[in-house]
Amino acid sequence: MADPLLQLDGLSKAFGAHQVLDGIAASIAPGEIVGLLGPNGSGKSTLLNAISGFLAPDGGAVTIAGRDITGLPAHEVTRAGLARTFQLPSMPTRMTTREVLAAGDVSAGSARNMLRGAAQDQRIDQLLEMFRLSHVAKLPASALSGGQKKLLSVALALRGAPKLLCLDEPTAGVHPELRSEMITILRRAARDGTTLLVIEHDMLFIRQLCSRCIVLDRGQLIADCAPEELEKNAAVVEAYLGKSVEKGKTAR
Ligand SMILES: Nc1ncnc2c1ncn2[C@@H]1O[C@H](COP(=O)(O)OP(=O)(O)O)[C@@H](O)[C@H]1O
Ligand SMILES: [Mg+2]
Structure with a gap:
């Protein structure tokens, strides 16, 4: 097997x-x-926060492409090739959707990574088109719907062609039609060399996108299997039934 792109040890x-x-x-x-x-x-x-440098772990190690990034601040983890999105993306009030995409790392509060020039304009147009955001390009990014903010944050994260892209519930609030487009976009990104770790509750999305799933329960990793095997996995069924019982559905 190839050397891992992401390795977590006792985090x-x-x-x-x-x-x-x-x-x-x-x-x-x-x-x-x-x-x-x-x-x-x-x-x-919390696991994404610990991987991406938004939270310092108490113990254990995180390695990206062979480099130990444990405890490094978020901007250095970004430089090591990681991009991430948040469960609840917040967008600056004074920038348009287009300006946010042009500025890049808005979380750093600067325009350090500002894309300039005609080729860059084209790249931004392409991203706006890909994520169906062209019609809101001139609106303040903070005025977008929750789903559109999700799309913008995924576009922003993909902009720099990261080695590792971590997405926190990317389809929550996103129109179902756009979910399948997001699958196409993310698959293409993976083909182009981006490795993906995706938190998601939509099982159809997971089955269509992921080749493997890891499952947490109360801070422990309880399963590591193909999406099709999840419903046969006793520990996974138990974890979900223990927290939110779906009426009329017995898994055992
Ligand atoms: N900054 C924090 N301070 C205290 N407790 C937290 C903090 N962040 C998360 N938690 C707690 O940690 C647990 C896991 O949270 P989280 O990682 O957000 O779960 P998930 O994303 O799986 O829903 C929850 O009980 C949450 O309340
Ligand atoms: Mg969460």
């Missing part, structure tokens, strides 16, 4: 007495598209 994080990540070990190969699943509160967003 741990507690908030007070609450052990939110409890020794997570996982490995993702270059070009893989992996789903990160688990009931609400199981630690998925």
